[in-house]
Amino acid sequence: MSATLPDIACGRLSLAEYAKNFSDAHPPLTPVQARLEADRCYYCFDAPCTVACPTGIDIPTFIARIAQDNLRGAARTILEENILGGMCARVCPTEVLCEEACVRNTAEEKPVEIGLLQRFATDAYFAKPGAPMFTRALASGRTVAVVGGGPAGLACAHRLAMLGHAVVLFDAKPKLGGLNEYGIATYKTTGGFAQKEVDWLLSIGGIEVRSKQQLGHDIHLDTLVKDFDAVFLGLGLAGVNGIGAAEPAASGAPPLRAAVDFIAELRQANPAQVAVGRKVVVIGGGMTAVDAAVQSRLLGAEDVTIVYRRGPEGMSASGHEQDWAQTNGVKIKHWAAPKEVVAVGGHVKGMRFARTRLEGGKLVETDGHFTLDADVVLKAVGQTFVAEPVGAAAHGTEPIRLALDRGALATDADGQTSHPKIWAGGDCRAGGRDLTVEAVEHGKVAAIAIDRRLRA
Numbered sequence: 001m002s003a004t005l006p007d008i009a010c011g012r013l014s015l016a017e018y019a020k021n022f023s024d025a026h027p028p029l030t031p032v033q034a035r036l037e038a039d040r041c042y043y044c045f046d047a048p049c050t051v052a053c054p055t056g057i058d059i060p061t062f063i064a065r066i067a068q069d070n071l072r073g074a075a076r077t078i079l080e081e082n083i084l085g086g087m088c089a090r091v092c093p094t095e096v097l098c099e100e101a102c103v104r105n106t107a108e109e110k111p112v113e114i115g116l117l118q119r120f121a122t123d124a125y126f127a128k129p130g131a132p133m134f135t136r137a138l139a140s141g142r143t144v145a146v147v148g149g150g151p152a153g154l155a156c157a158h159r160l161a162m163l164g165h166a167v168v169l170f171d172a173k174p175k176l177g178g179l180n181e182y183g184i185a186t187y188k189t190t191g192g193f194a195q196k197e198v199d200w201l202l203s204i205g206g207i208e209v210r211s212k213q214q215l216g217h218d219i220h221l222d223t224l225v226k227d228f229d230a231v232f233l234g235l236g237l238a239g240v241n242g243i244g245a246a247e248p249a250a251s252g253a254p255p256l257r258a259a260v261d262f263i264a265e266l267r268q269a270n271p272a273q274v275a276v277g278r279k280v281v282v283i284g285g286g287m288t289a290v291d292a293a294v295q296s297r298l299l300g301a302e303d304v305t306i307v308y309r310r311g312p313e314g315m316s317a318s319g320h321e322q323d324w325a326q327t328n329g330v331k332i333k334h335w336a337a338p339k340e341v342v343a344v345g346g347h348v349k350g351m352r353f354a355r356t357r358l359e360g361g362k363l364v365e366t367d368g369h370f371t372l373d374a375d376v377v378l379k380a381v382g383q384t385f386v387a388e389p390v391g392a393a394a395h396g397t398e399p400i401r402l403a404l405d406r407g408a409l410a411t412d413a414d415g416q417t418s419h420p421k422i423w424a425g426g427d428c429r430a431g432g433r434d435l436t437v438e439a440v441e442h443g444k445v446a447a448i449a450i451d452r453r454l455r456a
């Protein structure tokens with residue numbers, strides 16, 4: 001172990017290096033590149049890429065429109081199924097969705113670059129939106145409360161507004177967007193894109209935004225159910241799992257930081273003002289672990305290691321994301337479980353791990369141990385749904401108890417919860433894959449179901 005004092009500092013790099021490191025990770029296609037890429041599409045009948053898209057975008061049609069230089073038409077095909085198609089073009093793990101299904105993989109081992117084409121079409125539209133693309137139906141006279149302004153809540157609110165309902169959109173945070181604004185890695189969504197997309201989405205009208213309104217504190221579900229014709233919950237996952245090993249409280253060192261908090265700080269700050277350790281260890285195996293590790297490197301950390309309990313195939317970060325981490329100089333150590341934070345004089349100095357292996361299909365720790373030096377240890381071992389705000393009632397009234405399934409909100413396929421007036425979607429709904437695109441689909445499907453119910 002190093003005997004030096006902790007070295008957690010901001011301003012490790014020059015301004016030019018920060019600008020380069022936090023620029024667009026996957027620069028957009030030029031018009032010529034987009035045309036050439038669009039020409040690679042076979043315009044398949046029953047296109048497998050469309051089947052693999054959680055929002056069911058008609059991919060061959062939007063690609064054909066790019067080939068015909070009808071970019072507004074291409075963007076419309078995308079946005080009518082996925083109102084956050086601009087953000088999804090940047091953040092979707094296409095390598096395990098549409099592009100994995102593309103038939104070009106068989107012939108050439110290289111799919112059509114659907115994500116980049118989607119970005120090309122939506123960027124062109126947002127650069128010059130022109131006349132409104134979506135308009136509202138005649139007012140229905142019904143009002144719906146949407147709680148949570150992340151991808152699920154935004155998609156639900158937009159579709160309800162299109163269908164003629166009046167929407168009040170509540171969010172605990174000052175800005176809308178959910179993890180699009182506070183979670184997605186900076187290099188995936190540059191130039192304030194998340195807020196520009198939110199502003200465009202709200203321009204349809206009929207959506208009243210009430211920010212800094214926390215369910216369970218400023219507003220209560222039982223009151224919303226009385227005051228509105230229906231309620232949609234898109235609350236995301238507010239809790240963070242512990243690492244399953246002692247954290248350093250006894251030594252006087254602060255508790256381990258959640259990777260999501262580090263990422264949220266970075267999304268709202270100038271990278272030059274965000275402190276990072278010289279040696280960083282990230283515990284976890286998902287997208288959050290990869291984003292926290294890569295961004296630590298890009299902030300100037302010298303040595304960054306992701307440590308995961310199982311092998312590479314067990315990680316929820318895709319192979320593409322694991323490669324991305326390694327390309328950025330992040331080391332990944334597999335088959336190791338956190339045992340103990342090493343802290344000296346109130347400062348984190350490292351993390352001790354036990355080696356693991358599979359025995360009869362069960363993960364077990366072996367006798368082998370090792371310690372990694374670190375001034376910062378980030379935990380990224382998953383987030384959880386926090387049910388308390390849902391169950392809290394206004395003073396003196398009966399709380400609403402929604403059924404849970406594996407710790408998240410239980411719903412039917414349309415997102416209806418155990419309460420007849422309440423729907424839910426996105427990460428807070430049980431059984432999802434915790435992807436932006438899936439949250440958008442949940443919001444859209446729930447809005448259509450709510451509309452059907454309100455018109456019955």
Ligand SMILES: Cc1cc2nc3c(=O)[nH]c(=O)nc-3n(C[C@H](O)[C@H](O)[C@H](O)COP(=O)(O)OP(=O)(O)OC[C@H]3O[C@@H](n4cnc5c(N)ncnc54)[C@H](O)[C@@H]3O)c2cc1C
Nearest residue numbers: 148150151152172178179214215236426427434435436439
């Ligand atoms: C670090 C990180 C990186 C990720 N990267 C990707 C990626 O690259 N690609 C991808 O597809 N997915 C990614 N994901 C997953 C993706 O961001 C989520 O699946 C998606 O944002 C879920 O949308 P949501 O609307 O359900 O929840 P959220 O985006 O979490 O939004 C929930 C909203 O509800 C509000 N809220 C919460 N509690 C309350 C309350 N009590 N009262 C009022 N409002 C409340 C929050 O403020 C927030 O605005 C990432 C997740 C994380 C954590």
Ligand code: SF4
Nearest residue numbers: 041042044049102103
């Ligand atoms: S599967 Fe590939 S080639 Fe076929 S329509 Fe989709 S993008 Fe085009």
